[in-house]
Amino acid sequence: MNQNPTAALPGATLSPAAPDPLAVAPVSAPATSVLAQLGRDTVFLLVSLPVALVxxxxxxTGLSLAAGLLITVIGIPVAVATLAAASALATGERWRLERRGSPLTPPRPPRPRRRDRGLRGMLALLTERDRWAEVLHGISLLALALLTWSVAVTWWAGTLGGVTYWFWSRWLPTSTPDDANVTLVELLNLPITESQLNLLFGILFAVTLVPVLRGCANLHVLWAQTLLTVTSRRSLTLQVEDLTARRVAAASAEAQSLRRFERDLHDGPQQRLVRLGMDLSVAERRLDRDPAAARELLGQARIQAAEALAELRALSRGIAPPILADRGLEAALAAIAARSASPTTLDVDLGAGARPTAAIENAAYFVVCEALTNTAKxxxxTSISVRxxxxxxxxxxxxxxxEVEDDGVGGADLAKGHGLAGLSDRVAGLDGTLTVDSPAGGPTRLRAELPC
Known part of the structure; x- marks a missing residue:
């Protein structure tokens, strides 16, 4: 397990470090954040135009070609390919917005896998309104990008050009009395020089640079939020169906776990306890007539009690132990790692945030328990690693x-009928994911991600 080498010993106190008089004061966090966001907004807006052109x-081109070929069957796959291209471009736009710091919410639910193939499947794709919304976003993005790109270039040029005019104006051609060109200072008869006027313009552009660029970037966010997120009734219906399926899967996994626990309890400890009672009854009747036989039966009863206790301990791994609620996930996992049949290393780092919810801790505990049980069987x-x-x-x-990894023979599978199938349903019920990489010959790597 990870241990913090800087943790204070019991009863010890840590005195605050004395400030270094030679240390340079760091830039304030708000100023750094504003400059970082300005840089992200600038890159986002400048890249928007070439992305929109593509x-x-x-x-x-795809829609025009599909419309021209619509009289033939070829137009349908061309239209489907165009929708696929629009979906890929929309995914790229979502990624750009996420990098800018504005992830789209609510996210689009995963599209259900269609079993229809051929012409029927293509026609079904052409009826999905979300895909046509992505096409509309990809086409209309050009007009928005032209506007915001022009504003961004204008404001940056005004800022840099106005502030530095005093430096580069010396290389400009000088006007003569015969020229018809009139500067703004001369036209308005201002009591300042041309350099001072440009400096004022540069300061004005610089002061408004952050809000103007942020507003332009927010226009992209608003337009993408309108077309690329869950807004239609059909999309909301799909999301409800997905959540319902996850809930049913989680309930089915719980019911299956209870049935398996009941079967294992009946076939294992219960049978041994019944035999234990019978052996004790026989030993009690023979205690006076045949002490040697009674002693032998008592020895067998002791063995039956030890075996029943071992089986009860094994079954208890399928129930959240009190130590999980009292001392947390790390202590509970340390206990089951110590009882593992193979040498097990444990690495737990829950970070400095709040403790995960009880449901998440239980799911993580059962993932590790099931993985260790599956490995032992x-x-x-020869070694297991839990992270x-x-x-x-x-x-x-x-x-x-x-993550649970072992160096065994491999061959683990999440398909129905395998021990890990119910575990996958349990994780899915908490909106998590479970993947298994287990090639023949090993190693096996099980990975679960649970939102907490």
Whole structure:
């Protein structure tokens, strides 16, 4: 397990470090944040125009070609290919907005996999309104990008050109009395020089640079939010269906776990306890007549009690232990790692954030328990590694990542009928994901991600 080498010992106190008089004061966090956002907005707006040109060209060409070939069957796959291109471009736009710091919310739910193939499947794709919304976004983006790109270039040119006019104006051609050119200072008869006027313009552009560029970038966010997120009734219906399927899967996994626990309890400890009671009854009747036989039966009863206790301990791994609620996930996992049949290393780092919810802790605990049980039964592994880290995704979602890896023979599978199938449903019920990489010959790597 990870241990913090700087953790204070019990009873010890840490005195605050004395300030260094020679240390340079860092730039304030708000100023750094504003400059960083200005840089992201600038890059986003300058890249928008070439992206919009590519998007407009590809989609208009594809739609025109599909419309021209619509009289033949070839027009349908061309239209489907155009929709696929629009979807790819929309994914790129979502990525650009996420990098800018404005992830689209709510996210688009995953599209269901269609079983229809051929012409029927293509026609079904052409009826999806979300895909046509992506086409509309890709085509209309050019007009918005032209506007915002022009504003961004104008404001940056005004800022840099006005502030530095005093330096580069010396290389400008000087006017003569015969020239008809009149400067703005001469036209308005201002009591300042041309350099001072340009400096004022430069300061004005510089002061308004951050809000203007942020407003232009927010226009892109608003337009993408309108067309590329879950706004239609059909999309909301798909999302509700997906959540319902996850809930049913989680309930089915819980019911299956209870049935398996009941079967294992009936076939294992219950049978041994019944035999234990019978052996004790026989030993009690023979205690006076045949002490040696009674002693032998008592020995067998002791063995039955030990075996029943071992089986009860094994079954208890399928139930959240009290230590999980009292001392947390790390202590609970340390206990089951110590009882593992193979040498197990544990690395837990939950970060400095709040403790995961009870449902997430239970799911992570059961993932590790099931993985260790599956390894002990089928993998013939000599070492197991368990890693649990809390991390934050680029979109700002906190995720608990659980990884269990062994050097066994491999062959683990999430398909129905395997031991890990119910575990996958349990994780999916919490809006998480479970993947298994287990080639023949090993190693096996199980990875679960649970939003916390």
């Amino acid at each position: 998007s407009f060209t590809v989609l208009v 089928h993998a013939s592994a 649990i880290h809390a991390t934050t995704t680029p979109s700002g979602t906190r995720v608990l990542r659980v």
